[in-house]
Amino acid sequence: MTTNTDKTRIAAIYNPQNQTKTQLIESFVVRQKLFHKLFKAIKEAKMEVPEQHYLIQGRRGMGKTTLLLRLAYEIENDPALNSWLIPVIFNEEEYGIRRLFKLWERIMELLEQRNPEFNFEQAERLKLSKQFEDDNTYERALFEHLSAELKRTGKKIILFIDNFGEMARKLSDEEAHRLRKILQTSPDIRIIAASAVVLESFYRYDHPFYEFFRVEELKGLDKKETRDLLLNLSEHYKKETVAHIVKQFPGRVEALRRITGGVIRTIVLLFEIFADDDDGSAFKDLEFLLDRVTPLYKHRMDDLSDQQQAIVEAIALNWDALSVKEIAEQTRLESKIISAQLQNLEKNGIVLKVYTKTKNHYYIIAERFFNIWFLMRNGRRNDEKRVRWLVQFLEEWCDEKFIENPPEKYEISSTPSNTAQEPQLLTIRANQLPENKTQALSFLTNTEFLDKEPEHISTYLILILAKGEKQWLFDLFNSPEGESIQLKDRLKPIYYAVLKSMDHPDYLRMGEELVQTIDEILARAAQMAVDYA
Template sequence: MNSLSGLWEKLLKFLDDEYDTNGRYYEHTEDFIDLDDYEKKCFDYLIEILNSKGKKIILFFDNFGQLFLDNLKEKEKRRLREILMQCNDIRIIGASAIVLQDLHDYSQPFYEFFQVVHLDGLSKEETYQLIERLQEGCEHKIDLKKNKGKIDTLAILTGGVIRTLMMVYEVLLDDQDGSALSDLELILDQVTPLYKHRIEDLPIQQRRIVDVIAKRWDAISAKEIATEIREDGKRMQTKLISAQLAQLEKNNVVEKKQTNTKNHLYQLKERFFNIWYLMRNGDRRDRRKVKWLTKFLEMWYDDEESIETFLERHILRLKSGGYNAKSALLLAEALADINKINPIILDNLMEATSAILNEDQRSQLNIGEKKLILAIKSYKDQDLKKAIYILEKTKEKINSHKLVLSFFYFLDKQIEKIGIELSALKNVDLEDLDFVKQLCILSKDPNLMIDVMSNSSKIEQKKKELAIGDVYFELGDYELAEKHYNKAVEFGEITPYKPLSTIYSYRGDDSYAEELLVSGLKEGVVEPSDVLEFYEFHLDKEPREKIREIVELMPKDDPYFNFYKGLDIFRSEKIKSKKFGEAKGYLEKALVDFDKIKVRDLRFTQLISNLLLFNIQIALDKIKLKEILERFEEAEIAPPFLKVHSAFGYILLGDYKRAFELMSLNQVIKDSIEFDGQRDNFNDTLLLFMAKNQHHLVFDLFSKNENLKEALKPTYYALMTLLKEEYPNEIIKMGEELTQPVSDILTKIEEMKEEYK
């Protein structure tokens, strides 16, 4: 339908059929041929007939924009607008899968002319009714009551779009030979003109945004979209993304999913449009072509039993012959990504699928990679035996299979088998070197490393010597480690300063150990943080000036810069000074840096400890204190003395239960009795409990441990003084020599009441 006059001609033909005129109405238009007002004459004649019949016409237009409005000339659009405004005999109801720009462009004749009704997709209940109707008279039916979940899935997958729902239902519901997925390709071809037009009509920036959203499949935030789009080497601004998303939402291309924050999520509104995009614009490397199918199957078979039943039937069909190979390949790739499936069944599926594929398709399936994925998946599911079984029955094992299998043998305490797998490695390269090294260390056999290195031509001799040296080093054989490190140096490798430094420090030569690290620092192969760590933990007297010199040399974006800068100020300033607050600022920045690179070593413990102490002693900022305590709990690396600091913090927050739990830990109590420093911290925390009137919690701690009562006797009798009405006979046991210490403790408790209100 490409002209207004063509529309009137079409309607006249319709009336000829309706009133069985043998074509008289349409033939009458011959009288208007070659007249300048041909279209007007046809329209007037049409209205004349309608009036004579006492009828009106309602036109139902599918794809109203694409198949009609877009084809009209500007003059015809204005003429149609005039007709619709003045003539009551014709009304139009149009449908469009895309937003018509003519309706939103001020310069166009139909700007805000039509009443627009946005049609929502069918609900799950309405989808259920539609499927029920579709199945009437069908030979193959599904039990609607038992398969309510599957129907819900169809509603989700198609977005409730009836046309799409019917196509997908017919294709996927009864797939006996794998042809359904081939048929799906035909369906995608049918919708391609519509969807292609939908994409190409978008401005370029919106097109790029849709590309990111579609390929993610799951809902995504504006901020996440911004990280994927660059313009001239710069990331697209989030506020610009948000503005474009608002327009896409208005045009029904995307839907916004509200969150409880300002960062809402966005998804393509019509899920089948998303499927089409993935299938037509995805690439194999990113597995986008099967991502949608994976999601579908996960929803369709919503429990392990139902999907495994499907798989068993599917494997039988594969083995019976005649199954479509292309569909089998697509299904195998999709099913491999579903976590709820038993890996052994998936392994059987891969074998059965591989058997019906040609050589090219088999290479696409990459069964070796799939076997490795399945084995690792079993391991993650804590089924080590299953993981080992899958790799052991892999026919053509490559190096990655042997390495992972060796690791699984170690976990399963089959140490004797590790040597067999490592000895069978073929010409390992640098990429595998670290893994091999770790396996030799785990099996405590440096000779394995020597054997593997002797069979590799891809690795330089100097790197082989370094790797062998590393194995000896990790196993504590410093003499042989040094021997191989020196060989590496002879072959031209840069001196392994750090491990050699450790060796000399172990021998008591801290001076040469320091010299090695400083030389490595100058050469650029030792990190400043390594030297600083040495100063922190290896020398009796801390060389503060040297530490400061190195810290000042560090780049400001070095993750350890803020840590050591803050630590230095923290140690050198008085608690109440302004500089102490500056130190806290550096340490808080260091915490952010450590999170980025996932540092969880002794320095992280120091960092958390100092921040905790600062927030306890100085700031008394309860929000900050709560945050740092939560971080401390997450880290799960706190030694006993730091758990006491945590308990102190929880008391300040009023969480006496959690504080008591930490103080009750056996190791905390044991260390508090044995070590003077920790005993003081533990005692201060008990006094804070008492300052907060939590006397009975402290009494419980003393009651459960007689040794604690002996170690902190003055505090115990200070408690008994406060509880003398309940336990009048206990205070009598106190010796005269404790009178003053107990009095001092009671005074301190009163002071703490004021200090920690």
């Protein structure tokens, strides 16, 4: 069994800031495609002319810092590059860089720390000099000295700047224009930056950095990447129980990947949980995981203003996206206040705008696992059930045995024997909905059968969808009987699959944790339509 000391050690070592160069390179098993793409762009460029600059976007914990460090280390290890190209690695947070001249000062500090051949004594004299009337003149003098030192040594630099969005926000428009001009004209400096927030201002035509950076987006890990990461950690830390879980209980792992959005930092926490408890379930794992992220998410909520907390609470408790009008009804705040606060929340990556075909757009919690945490730790008693039902559905759906023996291949005899429901199953399977739809409704909303054999209910609902009975299914989910047993929450992915098949506008309210599952449900329904035509 893994001890608490082991857990702390694993988490601390995997943090890129705490890893040695060798440890980081050895543990770098995901983001390989983007790594090779960016390094190819670096290696092929001779920097005889100004080069393309890159911005890596991705939510917190997606591996941006690790990727930047991995690129920097590869440059240091490459004899064709390290003789003339110097990677300048900034800290993950650089609170002191609030002006452009501070950027040049910091670059000089980092260069001098690692490369004694640079002489920035004159820069120190400039810093203390009283000859400069303003900061702009001082900034230009610093940059000229930096450029002169690069030319004297025959070196060029590539800046790896994390949290670039925060740094860019602090620059004035004049400084941003100045930096853009330098990067456009200087062949000696290149930037590969990362940002945890979507820099919408960069997409405005009037912004200095409009269409300036080539943007690479980091999305959550897919199934294979998650498996590779967990197995790599298992091998590195000699945790055979984790490898056993990954190989023998794929549904448990995949359900949690979808729920958490494939965030690398969360997958590492999941590794620690697997190492300590190999006899669990996806929901039990989830509860342990939530305990680990509570300090982070609580801090995130505490940083919000009272009005922002009220808005986030309304959206999070609903789980699915809400309109401004719906948020106003729940918070009793004025719509104009909500709209203003939503802009700030969106800018800081807390909420995401979901565009509709009308002017009334929806808003949803951007990090879906944060939403899960809020429901489980701050929600009503029923909210835990809603989460549990989804996790259990995903664990069953994602199990490889379930995939190898897809439900459309099941024989009716595989359903519970001697049940009163079997005639209804036969009727639906063999032909079409029973003529007496009231009888079918009674079967499909039988809570005892639904609790014991949810996969069979799911199978036949998908089969009904395959037979083109979209409206009947929609009515079933929204019927008094369906509402009374929370059928929408119990079988949430199937409900949204029905909405998507109908092109219903409420489909847009769905969180991204459901997207892949819904596509799989619709693909299965399409295949069943062929099989049982």
